[in-house]
Amino acid sequence: MEFLDVPTILKVSAAFNLMAALAWLTLAQAFRIAPRAGRLMAAGHVLRFATQDWGGGLAGWPPLLQQAIPEFGLLGCIVLLLLALRRMLRSRRPPSDIAWVGGLGAFGIAVGLAIGSAPATELASAAAVTTLALLAVREVVRGVGSQLSRIATGVTTLPFALLAGMSLAHGAELLLEPSWSGHLLRGELPTPERAVLWYVVTASITLSLIALMVWRVVTRIQHLTYRDPLTGSLNRRAFEQALTEAQAQLQRGHGFALAMIDIDHFKRVNDLHGHPAGDAALQHCVRIWQAGLRKVDRLGRLGGEEFCALLPLASPGDLATAAAVTERLRAALAAEPLAWEGLLLPLSASFGVALPVAGDAAGEIGLARADAELYRAKAEGRNRVCVATHLLGATA
Numbered sequence: 001m002e003f004l005d006v007p008t009i010l011k012v013s014a015a016f017n018l019m020a021a022l023a024w025l026t027l028a029q030a031f032r033i034a035p036r037a038g039r040l041m042a043a044g045h046v047l048r049f050a051t052q053d054w055g056g057g058l059a060g061w062p063p064l065l066q067q068a069i070p071e072f073g074l075l076g077c078i079v080l081l082l083l084a085l086r087r088m089l090r091s092r093r094p095p096s097d098i099a100w101v102g103g104l105g106a107f108g109i110a111v112g113l114a115i116g117s118a119p120a121t122e123l124a125s126a127a128a129v130t131t132l133a134l135l136a137v138r139e140v141v142r143g144v145g146s147q148l149s150r151i152a153t154g155v156t157t158l159p160f161a162l163l164a165g166m167s168l169a170h171g172a173e174l175l176l177e178p179s180w181s182g183h184l185l186r187g188e189l190p191t192p193e194r195a196v197l198w199y200v201v202t203a204s205i206t207l208s209l210i211a212l213m214v215w216r217v218v219t220r221i222q223h224l225t226y227r228d229p230l231t232g233s234l235n236r237r238a239f240e241q242a243l244t245e246a247q248a249q250l251q252r253g254h255g256f257a258l259a260m261i262d263i264d265h266f267k268r269v270n271d272l273h274g275h276p277a278g279d280a281a282l283q284h285c286v287r288i289w290q291a292g293l294r295k296v297d298r299l300g301r302l303g304g305e306e307f308c309a310l311l312p313l314a315s316p317g318d319l320a321t322a323a324a325v326t327e328r329l330r331a332a333l334a335a336e337p338l339a340w341e342g343l344l345l346p347l348s349a350s351f352g353v354a355l356p357v358a359g360d361a362a363g364e365i366g367l368a369r370a371d372a373e374l375y376r377a378k379a380e381g382r383n384r385v386c387v388a389t390h391l392l393g394a395t396a
Contacts, residue, residue, distance in 0.1 A: 009195040013202060014049050020206050021045035027213075034213050037087035041209060044080035047073055048202070064113060071109050071125040075102060078132045078163075081205065085136055088212045089143030101131045119174050126171035133164035144215065156211060159204035166201065228301040230279060231286040239300025242310055243363040250358055255316025258363070259309040259326045260352040260370040261289075264382040266305035269345065277340050281347060284338045292329045308367070319355060323387045326351045330385055348383035350374055355388070 021042040028038025051073020079102040083095060105128025112121030140157045148156070190198075226238035234242065246256045263285060270278040282305065289299055289309070298310040309329070311322045330351055337344040352373025356366035369388045377386040 006189045006192055006195050009192070009199060010052070010189070013195070013199040014052055016199070016203060017045040017049040017052070021049065034088055034216060037084040037209075037213070040080050040084035040087060041206075044077045044084065045206075047080065048077040051077075067118060067121060068109070068113055071121060072106065075105050075109065075125055075128055078129050081209075082132050082136050082139070085139050085209065085212070088209060088216060089139060090216075091139060091143060097135065098132070101128055101135070104128065105131075123171055123174050126167045126174065130164050130167040130171065133160050133167060136160040137164065140212075144212070147219075148215070156208050159201055159208045162201050163205065166197065231282050231301055233286050233290070233307065234298060234300035236300065236302050239298065239302065239308060239310070240362070242298050242300070243367075244361065246310055246312070247356060247361055247363050247366075250316065250356055253316065255313040255318065255355070257311045257313060257319065257322030257353055257355050258366050258370040259311060259322065259329075260367070260374040261307040261309065261329075262350050262374055262378070263305040264348045264350055264378075269347075273340060273343075273345070277338075277345070280340055281338050281345070284336075285333060285347060285349065288332050288336060289329050292325075292332050294325070297325070308370070317355065319353070319387060319389070322353050322355075323385060326353050326385050330383065334383060350377035350382045351385040352377055353385060353387045 021044075024038045024042040024045065027033045028035040028042065051069045079098060082098050086093070086095070105124055108124025108128070109121050112118070112124055137157045137160045140160065141153060144156065145153050189195075226234060228235045243258075246254075250256070263281065266278065266281065269281050282301075286299065286301075286307075289307075293299060293309065294311075296312045299307060300310070301307050309326070311325055313321055330349060334346075334348050337346045339345075352370045352375070354366055354369035354373055356363055357369075360366060373386040373388045377384045380386070
């Protein structure tokens, strides 16, 4: 790569970091897109811009600072990047592992500088960066691996894997040839290949994070499109779509049941404690029901305090399983009152369970049967499950 001018590559890389920082900050502050992650990314790029030796920028500085600034700067940049990645993926894991790796890396760099050993300093930095890059790969796989294809997940993790590989290779290089370390102190520039590779990895990581941000925005839009904004359950349109799909699968032997749900005396909660209490009651009920449902079950809000659960079954006529799941939902709600402004408000719900009917494309007959059982549950005293055992011959 003799045709490449290394100082120019380094300056282009520095300019890229500066522009990327401005772009992330604009997205975070002006457009409010992933603001916390955007600010962390902007800080990481600024730190990299300020501490990278982009072609003689550290010449004339004290020797200790010439080595300390780039090593601490790179480590800090990767720590900020990983924190931003976790924000982007909405990870709830505490950053203790990042703190430990970053802290140990900084300690190793400081020890190497204190004893005047350039190889020890760079080895500590390489080990920390490698570990942090591998943590980033793990975060992406855990965060989106189940929602994206293997190819998309692989492409997204590739820049972080390359960073880990580069740092690992650099560590091996230092062990095999310790004299290579301290090139900054000798005023040496990196090779063209190394400079280009670092630039490509930096740009690829930024593009990967932008892709994750776009994915997050799209996911958020889909959530708003298909979810009830108050409770997080499926809205009526999304539930009807799920029911239509389930009816189509009914012809192939994939059975399901419907459980209509109505919160008992919900108007009384609103009248006595206000609409905020009513909203809290709806959220409380959905939280309990979602915890009691299986992963395959779907819960939708049809309107007001009325909900419906779609319960896939191992066999089309397995009404006992549907009744057992529904009874678990009823008992869980009855056992856990709503804590509201120092009060414990007891809540209960009535349930009507029914099997669908083959040939009913929109599932209207199944819904009507479940609704009829719901009204029977209310007429018989509420806080109970009523199951439609008639018309089984019409099910498939």
